[in-house]
Amino acid sequence: xxxxxxxxxxxxxxxxxxxxxxxxxxxxxxxxxxxxxxxxxxxxxxxxxxxxxxxxxxxxxxxxxxxxxxxxxxxxxxxxxxxxxxxxxxx
Amino acid sequence: xxxxxxxxxxxxxxxxxxxxxxxxxxxxxxxxxxxxxxxxxxxxxxxxxxxxxxxxxxxxxxxxxxxxxxxxxxxxxxxxxxxxxxxxxxxxxxxxxxxxxxxxxxxxxxxxxxxxxxxxxxxxxxxxxxxxxxxxxxxxxxxxxxxxxxxxxxxxxxxxxxxxxxxxxxxxxxxxxxxxxxxxxxxxxxxxxxxxxxxxxxxxxxxxxxxxxxxxxxxxxxxxxxxxxxxxxxxxxxxxxxxxxxxxxxxxxxxxxxxxxxxxxxxxxxxxxxxxxxxxxxxxxxxxxxxxxxxxxxxxxxxxxxxxxxxxxxxxxxxxxxxxxxxxxxxxxxxxxxxxxxxxxxxxxxxxxxxxxxxxx
Ligand code: SF4
Numbered sequence: 001x002x003x004x005x006x007x008x009x010x011x012x013x014x015x016x017x018x019x020x021x022x023x024x025x026x027x028x029x030x031x032x033x034x035x036x037x038x039x040x041x042x043x044x045x046x047x048x049x050x051x052x053x054x055x056x057x058x059x060x061x062x063x064x065x066x067x068x069x070x071x072x073x074x075x076x077x078x079x080x081x082x083x084x085x086x087x088x089x090x091x
Numbered sequence: 092x093x094x095x096x097x098x099x100x101x102x103x104x105x106x107x108x109x110x111x112x113x114x115x116x117x118x119x120x121x122x123x124x125x126x127x128x129x130x131x132x133x134x135x136x137x138x139x140x141x142x143x144x145x146x147x148x149x150x151x152x153x154x155x156x157x158x159x160x161x162x163x164x165x166x167x168x169x170x171x172x173x174x175x176x177x178x179x180x181x182x183x184x185x186x187x188x189x190x191x192x193x194x195x196x197x198x199x200x201x202x203x204x205x206x207x208x209x210x211x212x213x214x215x216x217x218x219x220x221x222x223x224x225x226x227x228x229x230x231x232x233x234x235x236x237x238x239x240x241x242x243x244x245x246x247x248x249x250x251x252x253x254x255x256x257x258x259x260x261x262x263x264x265x266x267x268x269x270x271x272x273x274x275x276x277x278x279x280x281x282x283x284x285x286x287x288x289x290x291x292x293x294x295x296x297x298x299x300x301x302x303x304x305x306x307x308x309x310x311x312x313x314x315x316x317x318x319x320x321x322x323x324x325x326x327x328x329x330x331x332x333x334x335x336x337x338x339x340x341x342x343x344x345x346x347x348x349x350x351x352x353x354x355x356x357x358x359x360x361x362x363x364x365x366x367x368x369x370x371x372x373x374x375x376x377x378x379x380x381x382x383x384x385x386x387x388x389x390x391x392x393x394x395x396x397x398x399x400x401x402x403x404x405x406x407x408x409x410x411x412x413x414x415x416x417x418x419x420x421x422x423x424x425x426x427x428x429x430x431x432x433x434x435x436x437x438x439x440x441x442x443x444x445x446x447x448x449x450x451x452x
Contacts, residue, residue: 006094049233049285051211054285055341065337065340066098
């Protein structure tokens with residue numbers, strides 16, 4: 001129950017006195033409360049947990065993480081090692 | 092799905108694992124505090140990719156598992172009343188109380204309903220003005236903003252037949268309890284990213300400094316977890332003990348301020364009992380006196396229920412990282428997901444359930 005899942009805001013409206021929205025999780029759409037992401041706009045991604053958006057996802061930070069992990073790979077290449085040489089298991 | 096698939100990239104997973112192998116020179120024990128991460132680790136077999144020097148131990152971050160027996164029994168007592176609609180997140184239904192669970196109450200005619208969001212419980216209350224609707228408000232910091240908002244919404248809409256049975260827990264006091272224990276083996280934490288999405292991580296540096304323990308804020312996809320382990324091992328190997336944010340796409344230092352504001356408006360810190368572990372000072376949230384009318388414990392007069400826990404289940408040791416589920420004598424024998432002895436075998440995030448489902452050893 002404690003998991004949060006990233007989804008894209010596709011609609012914003014008000015219900016029960018709170019800002020609400022429709023959020024798309026790769027084809028499945030659910031309603032979520034948007035009170036905690038007041039800046040979020042349609043088309044942006046948030047993490048939804050028990051029907052509430054708890055955080056807006058930063059595209060820039062996501063790319064940065066992937067870039068840093070990719071750089072690990074570059075270091076290996078500089079050392080002339082392939083991942084397979086270091087890792088005798090298949091993932 | 093976006094922001095999931097990229098963090099499951101097999102090539103990057105291999106490379107990150109290779110880097111962990113390159114960096115590690117001696118044994119380290121790292122605790123992933125969040126049960127969601129425990130399940131991801133078992134599901135993706137991340138523990139089996141790691142070099143033998145790294146031992147992952149599982150933490151107390153499963154809200155269903157740590158909800159104390161007395162709160163479960165209070166819920167069962169309230170749910171058994173004929174004028175009550177008892178609402179809860181789904182995984183609470185099979186959590187064993189002293190003598191039964193919520194499924195048994197439902198089978199005996201109780202109106203027990205699973206909700207996806209706490210706001211659904213408020214909606215049910217508005218649709219059923221002749222009934223008392225109770226919501227079982229459990230969870231960590233991640234769930235607290237949602238549960239707090241249900242109370243705010245009920246007050247705003249003038250809903251008087253809605254109450255909450257609160258059993259909220261907080262991570263930092265649990266970290267103190269684990270690191271301060273004479274039996275502690277944990278040398279570093281993977282912190283629970285979604286807790287930090289709400290709370291930020293300004294509470295963590297003093298804990299990291301006090302116990303000389305590195306902490307890395309970690310997400311939930313395989314690459315997030317491996318990156319968390321890599322950053323942690325680098326710190327351990329270099330003798331650093333800092334708080335690092337490995338989940339920058341969802342977590343900022345300050346966290347979600349509007350969410351914290353509503354939590355602080357509705358809840359106040361208090362001592363809280365953790366199932367299998369005991370009372371941890373200031374480790375929970377309860378309703379502020381201003382919201383006393385929404386307190387199910389007083390409306391249904393159940394505050395005096397104090398049952399004893401079963402001595403068979405060692406989930407308390409598992410939740411503190413002192414034992415693994417397969418070291419429990421009852422694991423897979425007297426205790427299975429179909430007939431659980433403890434909550435850790437029930438919950439979607441319970442360590443015993445994760446071992447049973449993915450390792451069965
Ligand atoms: S296997 Fe069952 S009895 Fe043993 S610790 Fe886990 S939940 Fe408790």
